Amino acid sequence: MKKQTKISRRTFVKTSSAAAGGAYLLSSLSTQADFIKAKGGEVQLNWLGDAKPIHNQGLTWGVSWPKGKIKRNSGFELIADDNQEVPIQSWPLAFWPDGTLKWTGHAVPAIPLLADNFTLKPTTRVKKLEGIKIEDSESLITIDTGGVIYKLPKSGNQIISSILKAGKTMASNGRLILLHQDAADEDSASAIQRSIFQGEISKVTLEQNAALRSVVKIEGSHQSEAGRAIVNFVVRLYFYHKADAFKMIHTIVFEGDEKQDFIKGLGVRFDLPMHDELHDRHVRFAGEEEGIFAEAVRGLTGLRRDPGRAVIEAQLAGRKTPPIEMFPENVSRNIHYIPAFGDYTLFQGDSDSFSIRKRTAEGHSWLNAGKGKRARGLALAGGPSGSFGFGIRNFWQSYPGQLDIKNAHLDQSEVTAWLWAPNSPTMDLRFYHDGMGQDTYPKQLDALDITYEDYEPGFGTAKGVGRTSELNFWVLDATPSHEELNEMMQYLTEPPLLTASPDYMLQVGVFGGLWYTDRLQSDRAEAFDKQLLWYFEFYQKQVEEHRWFGFWDFGDFMHTYDRDRHVWRYDVGGFAWDNSELSTDLWLWYYYLRTGQKEVFRLAEAMTRHTGEVDVHHSGPFAPLGSRHNVMHWGCSAKQLRISTAANRRFYYYLTADERTGDLMREQVNAAESLLKVVPIRKVAPKDTWGTDDPNQVYLGFGTDWGAIAAAWLTEWERTEDKSIRDKLLASMRSIGNQPKGFFSMGSRMNLKTGEFEISKSQKASASHLSAVFGLTEIAIELYELLGMETFNKAWLQYCQYYNASPEEQEKVLGNSLGKLNLAQGHARLTAFAAREKADTRLAKRAWEEFYEGSGGIKSHGQAKFISGNKVLTPRTEAEGVSTNATAQWGLAAMHCLALLERK
Structure with a gap:
């Protein structure tokens, strides 16, 4: 076959500009070579949100590099804008096909970082970093960060056995706690049985043993005394040189039976020695905004007798008070009659209210100590001789949460960061209805027709779904000031x-x-920017107004709005939680890449954490597939790769170097095998289409299925340079390109060992409107650019050009028209890609016509209106015609079309 001549992008800029008055031009990628040359291999780094850390306990981030520029063994140096060199630890995250670095991870220690920006550049200088010291024995890992020493057992139920500072024990017996019930609180059970399931360690891995940042991965399960496990856990502990704190990424995977295993509490607990006098022991909670709850275990204010300003001011500030013998005699002789309050608890029961209570000891009444709306999730106990802080990130957003300090009046106290608060109702993971007689596929399809819910008995289980939380712990020499607490x-x-x-x-x-x-x-870019911002801010507001918060919900959006009830369809089948439908995740991440805005990053970050954990089965019969949109995040019987796809996770992983996100993407490498057991098209296609007796063959669609597998394989190959993964990816691409109708052949059986697809015998061209809208477009374009495989690129270009083409054009080229297809607006970006690659101004014009016509998307943008009064429960904003599917696809199409067709 004669090799097709490809018009260069530079040539297309000139020809399209002449032919169309500059209206349909190329992406700014055309200037890549000049840009990289000017930069000389350096990159300027800025703080997300321009917020430099006043309080720094170490940080990690990722950086991308141009192909062919940075050698794999390169070192790096970080220079602040005041020319000060900052100690830096670096490691590869991904490689280009030529072996040069594509992404790198970097970490800096817990030192002041007051510069506004930094320059990161490669270096050949060999630098020996002095920092963390680690001893890794058969039974114990000891980590010395340069001030704090942590001892981590490799078995048992202690994740950290002791924390020492200056030779003194600051905390001990760090363990994971799960409170279990055999019935829900609301059920009419004659007697509810409660028990504690300890977190038993099965494996400890020193994942990163380095000078400035070290990572320990701890795996295990919460088990009953009889050894029955209902929750698996993966905990990562992050240690930075010179840090007074450590970070925890805490993941659970539910393994129980949701009909009998109810979680009453889930937390992380430490024991603390209490050395100071009772009136020098302090409790702190971070309340709303900058508010701090600050009390001593034995208060000295408000007494009938005045201890003096020096004593009161010292206690209020958390400093050591003068010796008791220096107190006024009428205070010191009766000080033992002042009650000591040993127990404190802050409970955030929902997103809008928290309460603080305290009591002297177990067996006595609680006193109401304070109330508010949204606690920030930080607590501290201790005194002038040392204190221990603990906090849960996104605390009120992930309610119900609870922070406990107990026995602060004794020699040893106990603190617990509750990710699921025991003061709340039990965690109930049961499906929300009884199936309503849907015991056959025809009945299930009839139900799908009216409620959009794809139900099947046994598929609505929560078994295997996960949840990841982030915590920080501080080991401090004294009681921090209120200003320091707010910095923490x-x-x-x-x-x-x-x-x-x-x-x-x-x-x-x-x-x-x-x-x-x-x-x-350009005028078009300005108009798109305004509308993109409008949609982002609208959904920001929806999250707040409709309270899309909670342990299992935070990070997700709802799918479709019910204008009659003025609510999102939270209770209507497949219209409720969105679960990444039509690439909501990708919309947010590309919008972050467009803007660099902190608010966009944080919303996308929360969605990545949620959709990668809660919406995916990480174990059990459906692993590692995700669940389609439903009233319950895990409720749909459509268990599919399009939800669990690594395409949605890559952004967060590469920008932050987050190891847990790396786990989620690696889960997907062999995900195609799961389709042997859980066939996506089992209800709608005859078995001879997808059935096989060969365990090494599985039917995959070339759209949502292969797009997800390709994302996983590409990412794993980039990360590890595994040649077997590369070969499977290339074989799959090549065999799609060799199909009679390329991507329009729709799907085929794939060899799980080689990645190669069988060549279809059908000469009919077909298409699904869903194939390209779950990450296939983005991954295929990336592979197109990255590998330049002629057979694949030809097939992809054909798909891009003819999906939205007229029936006559389709029939002329493909042999038949594709019939009536949906989502033409979202597919306008495919037309735009074909226009760019073929230097075809006619196609470029067609792409914009498809986009603005809005078929299957948004024809005209709705106006927001504010509703209050007796028609709604609470005041809220709604907009005509806005749905999450359409918004995500409009946003992606707008950004992609401009990137592909407009002048820089």
Whole structure:
């Protein structure tokens, strides 16, 4: 076959500009070579949100590099804007096919970082970093961060056996706690049986043993005394040089029977020695905004007898008070009659209210100590001789949460960070209805027709779903001031992150280059920017107004709005939780790449945490597939790769170097095998289409199925340079390209060992409107650019050009028309890609016509209106015609089309 001549992008800029007055031009990727040359291999880094950390306990981030530029063994140096060199630890995250670095991870220690921006550049200088010291024995890992020593057993139920500072034990017996019930609180059970399931360790791995940042991964399960496990856990502990704190990423996977295993409490607990006098022991909670709850275990204010200003001011500030013998005699002789309050609890029962209570000891009444709306999730106990802080990130957003301090009046107290508060009703994971007689596929399809819910008995189980939480713990020499507590709180709530600019990443060419930056100045770009911002802010407001918060819900959006009831359809089948439908995740991440805005990053981050954990089965019969949209996040019987796809996780992983997100993507590498057991098209296609007796063959659609597998294989190959993964990816691409109708052949059986698809015998061209809208477009374009495989690229270009083409054009080229297809607006970006690659101004014009016509998407943008009064429960904003599917696809199409067709 004669090799097709490809018009260069530079040539297309000139020809399209001449032919169309410059209306349909190329992406700014055309300037990549000049950009990289000018930069000289350096990258400027800025703080996300321009917020430099006043309180720094160490931080990690990721950086992209241009192909062929940075050698795999390169070192790096970080220079602040005042020319001060900052100690830095670096490691590879991904490689280009030529072996050069594509993404790198970096970490800096817990030192002051007061510069506004930094320059990161490769270096050949060998630098020996002095920092964390680690001893790894058969039974114990000891980590010395340069001030704090942690001892981590490799078995048992203690994740940290002791924490020492200056030779003194600051905390001990760190363990994971789960409170179990055999019935829900609301059920009419004659007697509810409660028990504690300890977190038993099965495996400890020193994942990163380095000078500035070290990571320990702890795996295990919560077990009953009889050894029955109902929850698996994966805990990562992060230690930074010179840090007075450590970070925990805490993941659970539910393994129980939701009909009999109810979680009453889930938390992390430590024992603390209490050395100070009762009136020098202090409790702190971070309340709303900058508010701090601050009390001593034995208060000295408000007494009938005045201890004096020196004593009161010292106690209020958390400093050591003068010796008791220096107190006024009428206070010191009766001080033992002042009650000591040993127990404190802050309970955030929902997103809008918290309460603080205290009592002297168990067996006595609680006193109401304070109330508020949204506690920030940080607590502290201790005194002038040392204190221990603990906090849960996104605390009120992930309610019900609880922070406990107990026995602060004794020699040893106990603190617990509750991720699921025992003061709340039990965690109930049961499906929300009894099936309503849907015991056959025809009945289930009839129900789907009216409620959009794809139900099947046994498929609505929560078995295997996960949840990840982030916590921080501080080991302090004294009681921090209120200002210092708020600085700690800021570090917990908004972890500092260094980022490269969207413009830099666009020029480097990662993520397909499918966005534009401020360098693109046009009326169209200005109009799109306004509308993109409007949609983002609208959904921000929906999250707040409709309270899309909670342990299992935070991070997700709802699917469709019910204008009659003025609510999102939270209780209507498949119209409720969105579960990544039509690439909501990708919309947010590409919008972050467009803007670089902190608010966008944080919303996308929360969605990535949620959709990667809660919406996916990580164990059990449906692992590692995700669940389609439903009233329950895990409720739909459509268990599919399009939800669990690594395409939705890659952004967060590469921008933050987050190991847990890396786990989620690695889960998907062999996910195609799961389709042997759980066939996506089992209800709608005859078995001879997908059935096979060969365990090494499985039917995959070339759209949502292969797009997800390709994302997983591409990412794993980039991360590990595993040649077997590369070969499977290439074989799958090549065999799609060799199909009679390419992507329009729709699907085939794939060899699980080689990745190669059988060649279809059918000459009919077909298409599904869903194939390209779950990450296939973005991954296919990235592979197109990355590998330049002629057979694959030809097939992909054909799909891009003819999906939205007229029936006559389709029939002429494909042999038959594709019939009536949906989502033409979202597919306009495919037409735009074909226009760019073929240097075809006619196609470019057609792409914009498809986009603005809005078929299967948004024809005209709705206006928001505010509703209050007796028609709604609470005041809220709604907009005509806005749905999450359409918004996500409009946003992606807008950004992609501009990136592909407009001048920079």
